[in-house]
Structures are given as structure tokens and as C-alpha cells.
Amino acid sequence: MNETHFYTRRQNLLERMEEGVAIIAAAPHALRSNDTEYPYRQNSDFYYLCGLNESNAALVLIKTGMETKTLLYVEAYDAEHALWNGAKTGLDEARKRFRVDEVRDIADYPEEIKELLREHVNLFIDLFDESPFLAQAKSAAKELRETRGVKRHIRSIRDVTHLIRTLRLIKQPEEIETIRKAVAITARAHHEAMRQCRAGMREYQLQAAMHYVFLNSGAASEAYGAIVAGGNNANTLHYVDNRDELREGELVLIDAACEWELYASDITRTFPINGKFTAPQREVYEKVLDVQMRVIEAIRPGVKRDWLQKFSEELLCDALIDLGIVNGNRDALIEAKAHKKYAPHGIGHWMGLDVHDPCPYVDVAGESLAFEAGMVMTIEPGLYFRADDESVPERYRGIGIRIEDDILVTQSGHENLSGMIAKTVADIEAACNQQ
Structure with a gap:
């Protein structure tokens, strides 16, 4: 993405702000153990507004009547830091790269924040962010009051994240293309896992095969901790041991x-380890697939997400009735939440x-939001039958899909x-048996 995209987002935020000062802080480095850190991941709201993937930075947006001003605070060049950890963007390069009114040294922020807040009545921040830059802003506001x-x-002091995340809800064309890239790489990784999978492998070996595709394709990381759950492990929704x-x-x-x-992708596939579904596995799988296809087909502008959730629960409950897992009237079963034992999670998320x-x-x-063009949502129905659940017919026990x-x-x-x-x-079995 180029700077025009980020500039437009900042302008959109300023248009929606009331008069005042908004401060969005970059994410700090996260300690892994002792003196080692996790790979750096930027605060998504900060990245959305300026595209800078560095720590120790802050974006300040000021609105006074019809006048606006944008300041970006970054680290100045530091030769010692550059030697050990690589050079950061620095002040001069930031002035060339970003369409902001001023680029300033983050070292000056603690002294300047009081003056930036003077004569303003509203401060917009992430109320739950514990960044020192936001703590300094609140302290300066208190001092000015006295x-x-x-x-x-x-x-x-008001929440800025709701304004930003409302903007983030509708993806612009450049964002959609970035998501497409993540999905395309993920597709190759899933197909590689299907191709390599064999009985006797360890779950982590499939994870490693996928991670290789991610990194070899230029992706910086997984979008989240991978779940590779063989057999009954699939019935632990957030299983991450992968051992x-x-x-x-x-x-x-x-x-x-x-x-x-x-930008993330988020994909789940369930397939036979030996490349061939058994009859009970196929029965359950095709029920889940039918639910997913029917829910996806219902998505269009104007449809509300809570209706989609209700529709998906009706379909999943019908599937459970057809499989003989639950018995009775569908509406009564849903009212009693009988289906939730086997389909416990929502149909999807932004x-x-x-x-x-x-x-x-x-x-x-x-009120539940209605879908609009540009929204991106996962659709992920599932049915989970634990191996020790004697309420489930024996042939289905241990199956999680x-x-x-x-x-x-659109x-x-x-x-x-x-x-x-x-x-x-058919397509999964073909992919699993490809040499």
C-alpha cells in the first residue's frame, strides 16, 4: 500500500472526530523471556493509520474548528541501535515518506504533549492501552486542569478505537488485495499439508510443512497460533499443543x-489422515459442508449478522437431528440450547x-449491523463429538469437523x-492422494 491510502484513512478519522486531540501509540516490543523479545507486531490501529511498522512512535491528530494538524513522532537515527538491531526509519526518511504536517522526535514527546493539549476539551485515546505515551497525555491533561x-x-477523555474500527470494518480495494495475497499463500499451505499427511506423522510436522510455505512465500508469520488437531483433539476448540x-x-x-x-487470513480444513473418508466421517463432514455452503449463499448486503447466526444454528440443529445426535422439535431444541453441546461457537467473525x-x-x-460491500467475515460451522460422549452414536464418537x-x-x-x-x-481426497 502507498502513503495515499494511509493519508486518506487519517483524513477520514479527522472528519469523524469532534474537536480535540487524538493520540494513537505504536505497540511496544513484547518480552519473551529474560532479555529476548517476541518478533515485533505493530498495533493494528496505528498501522491502519500510518503504515509504520516500528515501535516507539506515536501519531497525533489535532482538530480545531475546520483546521486540522497531523504529527508523527518517531525515533531519530541512533547508530548504536542500528548496529545491534538495524536502523529505524528516522526523522528525515519519515518526512519524505509520510504525508503529515510535521515529523518530530519521539524523545521530545513527553515535553511537548502538554502544549499540544492546551486549549482543547477532548482527548481521544485507546482507553485500555497502557502505553506510556497515553499515560503521559493523561498526566498532562490533569496538570493543565489544575x-x-x-x-x-x-x-x-474518549475512546478513539471505536472511530478507527468503524472505519476498518469496510475494507478498501487495496486492503482486499492484501487479504487475497494472504489467502493465496494459505491455500498453497493447506494443499501441501493434505499432500504430505500420513499416519504416523506428528501434528507439528504438518504445522511445519505449512509454516515453510508461509515463510518461503514471503509471509512474515502465521496470522495466529496454528491448530493441527488429529482425531479427538479436534474436539478441543483451541487445541494448540500440536504434539x-x-x-x-x-x-x-x-x-x-x-x-x-x-492483514490476516483464517482458514480451517478437516480431512482424513489416510486420504479416504470413512462412511461416518463422510456423513458428518457433508452435513457441516452443506451448512457452510447454505450460510455463505445467504450473505449479501442488507442481511444482518444476527439473522445469519440464527440461520446457521437452525441448519446445524437440523444436521444433528438427521444424524440422530439430538431428537425432538428443532425450535424447542434451539430454545433449550441442546445443539450448543455439539456446535458451541458462533458462525464467524470479522x-x-x-x-x-x-x-x-x-x-x-x-442493533445488529447489516452487511455492506467491503466487509470481510469468516464462515466456520462445526460439529464436535467427543470420544467419551456416550450420548453420541458410537460410530460418530471422536469426530470433530x-x-x-x-x-x-460485494x-x-x-x-x-x-x-x-x-x-x-472428492476434491479433498484428490488433494490428499496427490503425489
Whole structure:
């Protein structure tokens, strides 16, 4: 993405802000152990507004009447830091790269923040971010309130993330293309896992095969901790140990994907370890697939997410009745939440810069949002039958199946961005048996 995209996002945020000062801080480095750190991952809101993937930086947006001003604070060049960890963008390069009114040294921020807040009544920050830059801003606001001669001071500290994440909800064309890139790499990785999978392998070996595809394709990392769950492990929804042996005659559920330029993909496929579904596995699999296909087909502008959730639960409950897992009237079963034992999670979530994009699901009145073109949502129905659950017919015990795709809402309906990944029984068996 180029700087024009980030400039436009900043302008959109300023248009939606009331008068005041907004401060968005870069993410700090996260300690892994002792003096080692996790690979750096930027604060998604900060990246969305300026595209800088470095720590120790802050973006300041100021609005006074019709006038606006944008300041970007970054680290100055430091030869010692460059020697050990590589050079950062620095002040001169930032002035060339970013369309902001001023680039300033982050070392000056603590002294300058009080003056930046002077004569403003609103401060917009992430209320739950513990960044020292935001703590310094709140401290400066308090000091100004107690200073004689200051006629106007911060009277309201407000959440900026809702404004930003409302903007993030509708993906622009450049964002959609970035997600497409992440999905395309993830597709290759899933197909490679299907091709390599054999009984006797360990779950982590399939994860390694996928991770190789991610890194070899230029993706910086997984979008989230991979789930590679053989057999009954699939019935632990957030299984991440990935250490067990893959056994003959069982399924493996893989929920794994990469991110590209910080934009996520999120894909789940479930397939037979030996490349051939058993009859009971196929029965359950095709029920889940039918639910997924029907839910995806219902996605179009104007449809509300809470309706989609209700529709998916009705379909999953019908599937459970057909399989003989539950018995009775569908509406009564749903009212009693009988289906939730076997289909416990929601039908999907927003996706973008975060794999679970924290964009709003409801409007200001608390009503479920209707789909609009540009929204991206995962659709991931699942049925889970634990091996020790004697309420389930024996032939289905130990089967856990989830199928997940990334769906773009379009002007005329929807597009399955991950539709190229094998999903039908025939296509999966062909992919598993490809040499």
C-alpha cells in the first residue's frame, strides 16, 4: 500500500472526530523471556493509520474548528541501535515518506504533549492501552486542569478505537488485495499439508510443512497460533499443543493461516489422515459442508449478522437431528440450547488487520449491523463429538469437523476469497492422494 491510502484513512478519522486531540501509540516490543523479545507486531490501529511498522512512535491528530494538524513522532537515527538491531526509519526518511504536517522526535514527546493539549476539551485515546505515551497525555491533561490561567482544558477523555474500527470494518480495494495475497499463500499451505499427511506423522510436522510455505512465500508469520488437531483433539476448540501422532483412520482438523503485510487470513480444513473418508466421517463432514455452503449463499448486503447466526444454528440443529445426535422439535431444541453441546461457537467473525477484527457488530442503538460491500467475515460451522460422549452414536464418537472460509461482501452478494482451497469430499481426497 502507498502513503495515499494511509493519508486518506487519517483524513477520514479527522472528519469523524469532534474537536480535540487524538493520540494513537505504536505497540511496544513484547518480552519473551529474560532479555529476548517476541518478533515485533505493530498495533493494528496505528498501522491502519500510518503504515509504520516500528515501535516507539506515536501519531497525533489535532482538530480545531475546520483546521486540522497531523504529527508523527518517531525515533531519530541512533547508530548504536542500528548496529545491534538495524536502523529505524528516522526523522528525515519519515518526512519524505509520510504525508503529515510535521515529523518530530519521539524523545521530545513527553515535553511537548502538554502544549499540544492546551486549549482543547477532548482527548481521544485507546482507553485500555497502557502505553506510556497515553499515560503521559493523561498526566498532562490533569496538570493543565489544575493550572491557573488555562481557560480551556481537557474535560473529556474518549475512546478513539471505536472511530478507527468503524472505519476498518469496510475494507478498501487495496486492503482486499492484501487479504487475497494472504489467502493465496494459505491455500498453497493447506494443499501441501493434505499432500504430505500420513499416519504416523506428528501434528507439528504438518504445522511445519505449512509454516515453510508461509515463510518461503514471503509471509512474515502465521496470522495466529496454528491448530493441527488429529482425531479427538479436534474436539478441543483451541487445541494448540500440536504434539500428538496422527493415526490411521482418523481425521485431522487444521485451522492455520498466514498474514501478509499485517492483514490476516483464517482458514480451517478437516480431512482424513489416510486420504479416504470413512462412511461416518463422510456423513458428518457433508452435513457441516452443506451448512457452510447454505450460510455463505445467504450473505449479501442488507442481511444482518444476527439473522445469519440464527440461520446457521437452525441448519446445524437440523444436521444433528438427521444424524440422530439430538431428537425432538428443532425450535424447542434451539430454545433449550441442546445443539450448543455439539456446535458451541458462533458462525464467524470479522477479519482484516486482526484475525478477529475488533470492529463493531452492532450500531449505536445496539442493533445488529447489516452487511455492506467491503466487509470481510469468516464462515466456520462445526460439529464436535467427543470420544467419551456416550450420548453420541458410537460410530460418530471422536469426530470433530470445522470448515472455514473468508467471505467478502460485494455489491451484488458475496465472494469466497478462499474458494480455491479443496473442500468437497472428492476434491479433498484428490488433494490428499496427490503425489
